[in-house]
Amino acid sequence: MYARQMLETHPRKPVADADVLVACIEACHACAQSCTACADACLGEQEIGMLIRCIRLNQDCEDICAITGAMLSRQTEPDWHLMRRQLEACAMSCRICGDECGRHGDRHAHCRICAEACRACEEACNRMITAVPA
Amino acid sequence: MYARQMLETHPRKPVADADVLVACIEACHACAQSCTACADACLGEQEIGMLIRCIRLNQDCEDICAITGAMLSRQTEPDWHLMRRQLEACAMSCRICGDECGRHGDRHAHCRICAEACRACEEACNRMITAVPA
Amino acid sequence: MYARQMLETHPRKPVADADVLVACIEACHACAQSCTACADACLGEQEIGMLIRCIRLNQDCEDICAITGAMLSRQTEPDWHLMRRQLEACAMSCRICGDECGRHGDRHAHCRICAEACRACEEACNRMITAVPA
């Protein structure tokens, strides 16, 4: 990822702490990719009946993480109320999806890894929420 | 759009009112398209300096409306807390973006039309929020 | 959809025929929504084992149609070689996904409707390809 370099060469200074911001952008991308892959891995399992809710939540979480990462990558004229609201939706999505993936972690290693990605992204979003200007 | 037909032929019954749901899906798609086009039309204007914030908010609103419409298009195993949270982010985005577009409506017809799309989507999201099961 | 109004108020004249362009933007959005809903409806069916490939192709087609519609919504400084290449990928995706959905159309009405959306989008993309400047 070039997130840090892109941030450091942006003409406008980021209002939020650069470390927190870069970590959150990277976590959103990692979680989006992981959720795409987990939904697809679940779809390829024999016992798919147990995994329907997991697939569904992975799809939502993939979408939400992808756009939250994109919004955070933009530094020009941000609206911080909107950013915080979207970060809250992203943290909630990662918590709900991570909990569901965690339930299948013993049987399916891809669910265990995806739960890890979700929890890391949830934490990164929560740290970012506290870093957003009031 | 085939949103109504797709909803009526879905194996699981939608928990929310079908009219409200279809209207919100269609409004999200219409607003996403309008925001993509308005960001691009602003980019093609001579006096772009006035329109930087408008472009930025259109980009965020395009992203948020697109995924909110996708989430609403899924009826299998939804998490309603998450749906409500994302709908709240979408309604806020449409209000903020619609307000900014509205400021340029007298000079730029594309901003006036996009403000209309944003307000229609904000209302559709707010109606959908009240229709979501508690 | 506000696609026509947005096109007519854009500061730069579209190089391609407006009717063909608007029809293609709308078909891409309609097909993206239909594919999202069909993947999800398949996920909610009892006999999901038959529908794994259908779900997979719907997910790809949803992604491709969504961004092709977004690219077509931008009139400022387009690269027509790239636009044609992406339209070719979109037309191919709609053909492959529409064929797969068509195979399940007798058993699942959502697949029949989605096949229709895919074919309409394939045709719209093919018309758009011929309308793109050489």
Added chain:
Amino acid sequence: MYARQMLETHPRKPVADADVLVACIEACHACAQSCTACADACLGEQEIGMLIRCIRLNQDCEDICAITGAMLSRQTEPDWHLMRRQLEACAMSCRICGDECGRHGDRHAHCRICAEACRACEEACNRMITAVPA
């Protein structure tokens, strides 16, 4: 990124070489993020008039890289003709966008870094195209 772990725990074996596949998924995510950030950094520059085409191509490239990365993250029932076609569109987009960013690399460091991300992604896509089963 968890791309490699997700691939290794997927129930279906990837047909293509895992190293090439993981590298391409990661390059697509890195390039999508970089293009989002470069479009936004250009939007924040004083001399934006020179950068209109750069912003436009970054937007297209962001969209194309994001969905190509998502498609590659799915191993269940892929259609390899479609995958190759989308990879060709992605490689072309990275070449065109990278060339445009490269033109502004002397004046704007974010354009120089983004050109690097585009070229890396173009190469990764071209390697992936040769790895896709015929």
